Amino acid sequence: MINITSSKPLLVVAGLLVGFGTYIGNGCTSGHGVCGMGRLSVRSGVATVTFIVAGVVTVALMNVFGVQL
Amino acid sequence: MNMLISFFSGLVFGLGLLLSGMNDPQKVRGFLDVFGDWQPELIAVMGAAVVVFFLAYQLGLKRKQPFFSDLFHTPMLTQINARLLIGATLFGVGWGLVGLCPGPALVDLLAFDSSVIWFVFALLVGNRLAHYVVGPAR
Numbered sequence: 001m002i003n004i005t006s007s008k009p010l011l012v013v014a015g016l017l018v019g020f021g022t023y024i025g026n027g028c029t030s031g032h033g034v035c036g037m038g039r040l041s042v043r044s045g046v047a048t049v050t051f052i053v054a055g056v057v058t059v060a061l062m063n064v065f066g067v068q069l
Numbered sequence: 070m071n072m073l074i075s076f077f078s079g080l081v082f083g084l085g086l087l088l089s090g091m092n093d094p095q096k097v098r099g100f101l102d103v104f105g106d107w108q109p110e111l112i113a114v115m116g117a118a119v120v121v122f123f124l125a126y127q128l129g130l131k132r133k134q135p136f137f138s139d140l141f142h143t144p145m146l147t148q149i150n151a152r153l154l155i156g157a158t159l160f161g162v163g164w165g166l167v168g169l170c171p172g173p174a175l176v177d178l179l180a181f182d183s184s185v186i187w188f189v190f191a192l193l194v195g196n197r198l199a200h201y202v203v204g205p206a207r
Contacts, residue, residue: 047153058161
């Protein structure tokens with residue numbers, strides 16, 4: 001089963017960002033990442049690269065600063 | 070009939086996320102940890118999903134309309150603008166923070182873990198906030 005160790009405040013901040021961001025950007029991993037990329041949409045390709053890079057940078061920064069949330 | 074199709078689609082999608090491990094926030098964060106202890110397996114999950122969708126979409130294009138609807142609801146927006154980039158960036162940051170995105174979060178609701186409930190509640194609030202503050206994309 002899943003194991004979530006993130007604190008409640010972090011979960012809420014992350015949830016707000018994901019909810020707000022997917023609305024503004026019109027899609028998430030499924031919408032842009034799978035369906036958009038599968039339709040060979042350039043717009044979805046750009047969105048997918050953008051959110052993956054943002055995710056990679058976020059995880060890297062959390063590791064660099066030793067954020068244990 | 071439409072409800073049945075929706076139910077079956079959701080069931081297959083959710084099972085896929087569950088079996089592939091895409092619903093596991095630790096795995097997702099491992100996938101995003103490119104500069105650390107990188108776990109690249111999820112590339113295969115997304116890659117396979119894109120290929121399957123591509124093939125199904127090509128088959129669908131040969132039809133005038135879907136089996137159970139009047140028309141294919143394909144996205145109309147094509148422009149790449151600040152709104153898209155800002156939205157994708159905010160989403161990516163939130164995704165990286167805990168390793169959850171909307172689909173897997175819904176699957177994980179069935180773990181009956183209060184963490185997931187907090188996340189999904191905040192996700193809905195964020196969605197409505199964007200709707201009332203920024204509004205739909207034209």
